[in-house]
Amino acid sequence: MNSLSLALPAPARRAAFGKRTAFGKIILNEARLTWRRPIGLIGAVGIPMVLLVIFGELPTFQQQAASFGGITPFDAYVPILVVFAVAMLALLGIPIPLTTYRELGVLRRLSTTPMPPSWLLTAQGLVQLCVAATAVVAIIVTSMTVFGAPVPANPGGLVLSVLLAAAGLFPIGLMIAAIARTVTAANVIGRLVFFPMLFFAGLWLPRALMPAVLLDISNYTPLGAAVQAIQDSMLQGFPSAAPLLVLIGYAVVCGFLAKRFFRWE
Numbered sequence: 133m134n135s136l137s138l139a140l141p142a143p144a145r146r147a148a149f150g151k152r153t154a155f156g157k158i159i160l161n162e163a164r165l166t167w168r169r170p171i172g173l174i175g176a177v178g179i180p181m182v183l184l185v186i187f188g189e190l191p192t193f194q195q196q197a198a199s200f201g202g203i204t205p206f207d208a209y210v211p212i213l214v215v216f217a218v219a220m221l222a223l224l225g226i227p228i229p230l231t232t233y234r235e236l237g238v239l240r241r242l243s244t245t246p247m248p249p250s251w252l253l254t255a256q257g258l259v260q261l262c263v264a265a266t267a268v269v270a271i272i273v274t275s276m277t278v279f280g281a282p283v284p285a286n287p288g289g290l291v292l293s294v295l296l297a298a299a300g301l302f303p304i305g306l307m308i309a310a311i312a313r314t315v316t317a318a319n320v321i322g323r324l325v326f327f328p329m330l331f332f333a334g335l336w337l338p339r340a341l342m343p344a345v346l347l348d349i350s351n352y353t354p355l356g357a358a359v360q361a362i363q364d365s366m367l368q369g370f371p372s373a374a375p376l377l378v379l380i381g382y383a384v385v386c387g388f389l390a391k392r393f394f395r396w397e
Contacts, residue, residue, distance in 0.1 A: 154247060159255045163262075165229070176220045177267045180213040184271055188279035200340045203367060207282070210275045211362035212334050215355050217267035218297050219333070221260045223326045226305030227318040229256060235314060253394075257302055268294055272366075282367065289365030293376070297358035300382030304354070306390035329355045351375070354382045 187193050193206040200208050233239050233252070242252060272290075275281035284290045308325065312318035331337065332346070333355035339347060350356030357378035364371035 155251055155255070158247075158251050159258055161255075163259050173263055176217040176225065176263055177270060179220070180217045180267060180271055181274065183216075184210070184213055184274060184279075188275070194279070200338065205338065206275075206279060207367065208334070208338050208340060208363070210271065210281055211359045211366060212338075213271050214268050214294065214362055215297060215333050215358045216330065216335065217271065218264045218294065218358070219301055219326060219329060219355055221264050221267075222298065222301035222305040223308065223322045223329075224305075224319070225260050225263070226256055226302060227308040227312060227322050228315055230306075230309040231312050231315045231318040234309075253306065260302070261298055264294070264298055284366045285368055286365045286370045289370040290362060293358065293361035293365050293371055293379075296361070296376060296379035296383065297354070300354045300358070300379040300386065303383065303386035303390040306394055307386060310390065310394040329353060332356045333359050352378055354379060357382075 187206050187209050190206075193209070194204055196202055196204050230239070230253075239252075272281075272284065276283060304325065305322070308318055308321050312321055332350040332353040334340075334342070334350070337346075339350055339356065339359060342350060351360065351374070357375035361371035361375040361379065364375075
């Protein structure tokens with residue numbers, strides 16, 4: 133118990149402790165539900181890992197290429213797969229549970245209780261962030277230990293880039309949950325947003341091979357900026373300011389819009 137809690141009167145301390153306990157139970161409950169419905173977990177961790185192994189086993193992906201700026205295609209794809217995992221959780225892992233709760237009337241019931249409904253959003257975000265961290269660690273560690281990828285040049289910049297990617301993408305998932313009235317709609321809208329964004333992340337056409345116009349567009353998309361920042365921190369050093377500012381911009385704007393339009397009913 134911190135000094136601030138000790139300075140409070142006994143009833144206030146009990147109330148604060150009760151709130152922390154209740155919030156912890158919500159997080160635990162959301163974690164259990166995520167484990168019971170591991171679609172997002174399987175998609176965010178399993179699919180990138182399968183692609184990582186496939187790319188790592190291709191001999192041509194292990195050869196340095198001038199078209200990739202002197203790095204191997206495999207090294208260029210590691211940041212893309214990291215962003216793939218974060219984006220899948222943001223655009224599919226967050227909207228689908230929330231729209232499920234809306235269909236079942238859970239959100240409406242929560243809005244009538246003393247517990248702030250925003251706790252559910254925070255709990256969902258924390259759980260999905262933990263899953264994202266698991267995916268990111270699995271991808272990077274496997275790429276280094278199994279396929280010889282270099283150790284990240286700037287681990288601090290890498291962590292910052294991943295956190296900003298989540299901060300920019302998670303509110304987009306909340307916006308999808310705000311628009312969609314049903315789970316089916318959330319799934320469809322999430323996929324319609326997810327797959328075009330993956331193109332600009334470089335999954336099908338690596339950013340190094342994009343024409344100048346497409347690369348400029350990619351730089352201002354959340355996935356493209358995230359790939360750029362993560363690749364810089366993994367291969368060069370601390371990422372440049374431009375992609376970080378783009379991610380911060382998405383976090384601020386999309387966060388405001390998500391708060392403005394999300395409804396519990």
